[in-house]
Amino acid sequence: MKPTSHFLLLLGLVLMVTGCLPHERVWWSPDGSHAAVLLKDGLHVLKPGDTPGAPLVAGSSQSAELPGGVSWLPDGSGFVMVRSRTFPTWDLARVHIPAKEVEEVERLSLGVPGLVEALMASGVAAKTSQELLQGSPLTKRGPQIAAFLYAYERKQQLIDAMLKRSPAGQELIKQLQQEKIGQVVHEICVVDLKTVKPGGPEPRVLLRSLRDLTSPKVSSRHATVAFLRMMEEDESASLEVCALKGGEPTVLAQQVGLSFDWSPNGRSLVYTTAFSGTGSVMRRVHRVTALDEKGEVASEETRGTVENLALAVMPSPNRVQNLPDGRVLISALPLTLPMAGTEPEVESRLYIISVDGKTLTPVPTAPGGLPGDLGYFVVSPDGKRVAVAEGGSDAVAVVELDSGKTTMVSPAHPNWQCRTLPAWKSATELTFAALDGSPAAPRWMIWSEESGTRSLSASWSAEATAEWLELKTNRESQPAAEAKTP
Structure with a gap:
């Protein structure tokens, strides 16, 4: 993590993109032909084999103004993103x-x-x-x-x-x-790839706020984006939706967790809330209707009662994702309360919630077969696999949800930890950050069961992906690209 202004830390202005946790840096287009990739100088749109040139949307990591949080439009013509701008007065x-x-x-x-x-x-x-x-x-x-x-x-x-x-x-x-x-203003913008060019026209601003606007997700079937507006509590947010044509956003839920997802019908959203208090690890998984049958933002009457799908002890960041058939994937601790002692020695597991919320089925993984931290996973487009990254190491695994078969795509290396979420290029191709080359340095890799693993950034400068992994020791003084593996 880059050194951040001491005063900015005190006043809570650190953007999520600079946090020392795995986060998104790569977002593949719906057809997998190209990806939005976040580098130190801004957001690039690249095809496999491309070398980064000028960023499509420029930013500065020094001023904490990097864009991010990309969500592609269903037709691949552009995407929605978040960014921040600083004004001196x-x-x-x-x-x-x-x-x-x-x-x-x-x-x-x-x-x-x-x-x-x-x-x-x-x-x-x-x-x-x-x-x-x-x-x-x-x-x-x-x-x-x-x-x-x-x-x-x-x-x-x-x-x-x-x-x-x-x-x-x-x-x-x-x-x-x-x-x-200066005064930091957060924006949600719409990028039309036909008109927005490096150094050219700016993206269209959809929303602005002094509060962080994060995690935009476009409905797969309707011209609406859902997003989080961070409130005063660090781990509490307001879940809102807004039409891509513009207008006032609509608040769907308050004090929600930092992960949510659209249901396959593109009309409902799943999210979590604390069972008690704002920072509780005991979470409720909810589903709410956001849009009516015409794709318009639903009225309170149309939304009806919020569905309670599950109650679970979930590791931070309480990640929740929908599968294409309407089921919901979460990670949770298999606890039975009350219990003796205060430190339960149990592993997090992946669970699938049925569409109606009546059953909760564990993914049948072997004990010890998964990374210990299951707060960071990404479902494949066909819903058959899930990639798991571990915040405490640089290990990346792929799990078949039906069988529980686990493949260690990238093993853990001593003293290294992941700072980049994997991203699926297609249902069978996964991209992720891993050590590669000689000397070994963080690079952008692609894996498939058929073709194995290769680098997508072998021709890039080492600096471009240096922060995609991080050394556990001396991380403030020693850039990852300059450090040698033990």
Whole structure:
């Protein structure tokens, strides 16, 4: 993971794409002919064998403005993506923000001086800026941070005078002045491959918000995108839908987990919520009707009652995916409560929920045959296989859902861990990150049962895929591409 501004970390502005967990970097088009690939300079659209040139949508990892979260349109003519833009002042940012959020920020900003005064009084013993901010509203994302920065623009002398009363406050002043932090606006954009070119016309902006907009997913049958809007709690989001032609989004559910998926009919969505509290590992799996029979956003009456499909202890990030026949795949711990002790020694397993939610069937994998971390899996387009990546190592496995047969596509290497989710090119071809070459370095690989494994990025610079895997030791100071395998 790249070193991130200390102050940005404190104020919660770190985008999901820069997190030290496996995340999506590759999204194949529906026909598998080309892929959107996220590299350090932005988003590229590449065919197998291509060498990256100028990015289709540029970005900067240094300013945390990389695009991502791609979801292809069903006909492959383009895709929906998320990105962030930074504006140096509130006046420049406010014209790009919905009126309701502008009003919220400007109202909240009026109370910032009083909040800082209270913060200094309660944090009088704080030794660092991190201790000073701990638990305060200034660690919340979105409008809370925007309001603080806006107030600091207008009343810097007043706020600095209050912060100067303690070493922790003085440290915070120094960070504010050195970082030159701007207002971050998040966007969901539509990219038409016929019109958007490198250095040319910009993507069409569908939605903007001060809150993170993540994980856009286009319905397979209708011109609608579902997405998550991150709320104040780090692991809580609002599940919303919006027509691709534009308009106001509709909220379907609150406090949902960070994974959801469209049902095969393109009208319903499955997602998870906490059984109790916002961070509970006990999760409910729900299904809600999002669109009516005409493909329009469903009214509350049409949506009807939310279906409860399952209750399970699920490893983070509570991943849930639909199979083409309407069944739902999850990973969970096979626990029976109550139990003695506090640390159950059980392995996560893959489970399939029936279409009606009445049965929960484990995938018959052999004990110990899967990576230990099942929070990161990707179902093949035909629903017959699932690729599993492990966050704690760089192992990648493929599991046949009917038989449970497990193939270790890429074995674990000492001290390396995965930072890239696998992506299916087709029902039989899987792409993923793995060590390759001499000296061994992270590369983009493709595997099929018939042809084995080969590299798709052998002609690329090592730097292009250096962050796709990560060393467990010295990871802040030693780029992955420069490190030698033990």
